[in-house]
Amino acid sequence: MxxxxxxxxxxxxxxxxxxxxxxxxxxxxxxxxxxxxxxxxxxxxxxxxxxxxxxxxxxxxxxxxxxxxxxxxxxxxxxxxxxxxxxxxxxxxxxxxxxxxxxxxxxxxxxxxxxxxxxxxxxxxxxxxxxxxxxxxxxxxxxxxxxxxxxxRLLSHAGPAPEIDMARERLDAAPAAPVTLAELAALSGVSRFQLLRGFAREIGTTPHAYQIQLRTRLARALIARGSPIVDAAAEAGFADQSHLTRAFTRQFGISPGRYALTLRAASGEA
Missing domain, CATH: 2.60.120.280 (Regulatory protein AraC)
Structure with a gap:
């Protein structure tokens, strides 16, 4: 249920x-x-x-x-x-x-x-x-x-290693832009395997899964600003609206369509 x-x-x-x-x-x-x-x-x-x-x-x-x-x-x-x-x-x-x-x-x-x-x-x-x-x-x-x-009151740890931070900052800066593991590894100065293993160990997920989370959050912000769902999906880097719907529902527990409806209801549009 x-x-x-x-x-x-x-x-x-x-x-x-x-x-x-x-x-x-x-x-x-x-x-x-x-x-x-x-x-x-x-x-x-x-x-x-x-x-x-x-x-x-x-x-x-x-x-x-x-x-x-x-x-x-x-x-x-x-x-x-x-x-x-x-x-x-x-x-x-x-x-x-x-x-x-x-x-x-x-x-x-x-x-x-x-x-x-x-x-x-x-x-x-x-x-x-x-x-x-x-x-x-x-x-x-x-x-x-x-x-x-x-x-x-203070940070509890020093944060990820510099090479992992570089890859994460690249994903954070342009979540909708396509990128390969090889490109992230070259940017970070490590092998693809080292980046994949280090990213999963220090961030807690793979670079691709992290990118999907960023794209989903970007689409959510676009929908909140009034973008149609299909446009938000494309602008956030998803292949189509169905891909966004699956990722959005998994991450937020609600479909993008229903999310848009609740925003309209809260603003008095529905």
Missing amino acids: HRVTHYRHAAEGIEAISLNSDRAFPRHTHDEFGVGVIASGTQRSWSGRGFVNAQAGDAIMVNPGELHDGAPVGTLSDRAWRMLYLSPTLVNSIAAQEGIDYVELAHPAVHDVRLTVAVDRLFARVVHGAAPLARDEALVMLVTSLLARHTH
Whole structure:
């Protein structure tokens, strides 16, 4: 079973999504900070910080650009969860007022009742269209809760090796542009095998899978700006709309068509 029970693009920089799904999501990234609550069932997920299980009542978190996946655990083979995606600009602006220059969420999953209450409060105010003051208060309370107990103030590691960074920066700079493994390897000064092995070890996925994630996120941004899905697919580097639809649904749990509809509904166009 896979059901998107609610999806809404609300205030600038905040999105809310609620799903009930038995799907295993492949390794992917988001542009935003993600924080949510497992409503039922159990989920096992991987990130650069290892494997964790999250069960009903637990909060789950992910940083912008952090590779992660998610799969149901147990005989029921599904789980339900609510997620908030907060733009880095929003989070960092609140952190800056607290004298914090850098924000990195530290815990992929945690049992923290105060945090789950804060998530649910903001989620409800986004979904039900609360007054801006009420929504903003809930946002600040959630972010300050994260800053107080669930962030690193400094980078936890030095990052990928320079040759891997070069390949990733090339993919980041032009995700829609075609490129071969040989070209990435030549740019990085290593063999194709060394690049493939090092990229998978340090980034957590292959260069091609990483490129597909970037293209999917680019298409999502284009659709959000009003591009027709077929045009967004072509501009993002997909062979056709069906290829985008498969990648989009796997990564975000919702088809690009439905995503476009929810954006129009949120803006009052439908």
